[in-house]
Amino acid sequence: MDKPVILITGTSKGIGKALVAHYVALGHHVIGCSRNAVEWKIEGAQGNYQHYIADVTDEVAVKAMFSDIRKQYGRLDHLINNAGIASMNHSMLTPLTTVHQVLGTNVVGTFLFCRESAKLMQKKRYGRIINFATVATPLKLEGEAIYAASKAAVITLTQIMAKEFGEYGITVNAIGPTPVQTDLIKSVPKDKIDSLLNRQAIKRFGQFHDISNVIDFFLKKESDFVTGQVIFLGGI
Template sequence: MQVRNIMITGASRGIGKALVEHFLAMGDTVIGVSRSRSDIVSENYHHFLADVATEADAKHVFTSVKKQLGKLDVLINNAGIARMNAFALTPVSNVQEIMNTNFMGTFIFCQKAINLLRKSPNARIINLSTVAVPLNLAGEAAYAASKSAVETLTRIMAKEIGSFGITCNAIGPSPIATQLISGVGDEKINKLIQQQAIKKMATVEDVTNIVDFYLNPNSHMVTGQIIYLGGIS
């Protein structure tokens, strides 16, 4: 199998770190991006300290990748933050922070990646969403809205860049035991799980399974799709 150049945002922990380890184990070259340092050490791993919502940071990342690697095969926009609050009590500053990281960060990195992705025979963009979108979860208005925007971006991008040979899809994980939901109470998590067809927590392996499906060369006709874990529709 040909070695792929795969960029993953939010790469220092949680799902992002698991994806980095997954692809390194497969022999790929991985470019990780996050605001914090990574403890992963590999000759095939390149880590950039950057804020995905800052265009200057993104420009530096892609300029460096172009010089070092020449092309990009996959972009996985995983970087995201959440602030669980009732709508009436949510500070506007929190909403701005969430939208900047979750939506603007995804928008900026997708836009900057296009030229490098066009050089790949199997170019892929995968964006991370959440089951909070279809479930319209109370207390997650800003977070769900930001990810809903990511889903709309995914569908429109799929139409606009399909002629470049780039597919664009998304994954909506159900609850996974990562730092992102560490502050959410067990009662709320259990209530959410009961709304799923498969009533259990997901794992990072469930996410990598869908990622691998999207990245399969035989999935070249799959684009503009959002797959939710747990049987949510």
């Protein structure tokens, strides 16, 4: 296979940015997107990284981006649906605008990118889609009702799309990270994080390499019989 073409959402910071550096280093052609232009520079990324400014919930912008990818590359091998937003608050104190934002980015955005990617991947009868779940869903964490519910929806999307896309040679899997020290959790009180880490078999923060290790496994050509699965980190 030529240099794999990989699309990663939410690449302006955190895990998305680290994934760009990881796959550029592995020699993939990396396409990223986020609501804003990226402010970072990754060594070796020049010529191997292309950035689109798009909100993952904006169907017109997303379809235009996929149309452009199709015209430029004629295919897409991998999608990593990393873009996501969290909300840590008691349900009684969660504004509906927050509910719409979380569901929009985490559920609608994931659905839209899966749908458009599958349209591109099906032509080559090959594709790997990786979605992002969270340990907050199986742990049923208080204060994360809408975030955990949105990721429960992502798990269901993953499992059903795995069945729908299987005929086309496309696998769909999800990774459920533990807390990783990124902006996503910066507003969560320390005692909450400690209590969460204590519920894991291995009581530490997740590291970027824990995440990339699982994604690398899902992306392998040899993983063509692995689909509809969710791997939670940390042992929960």
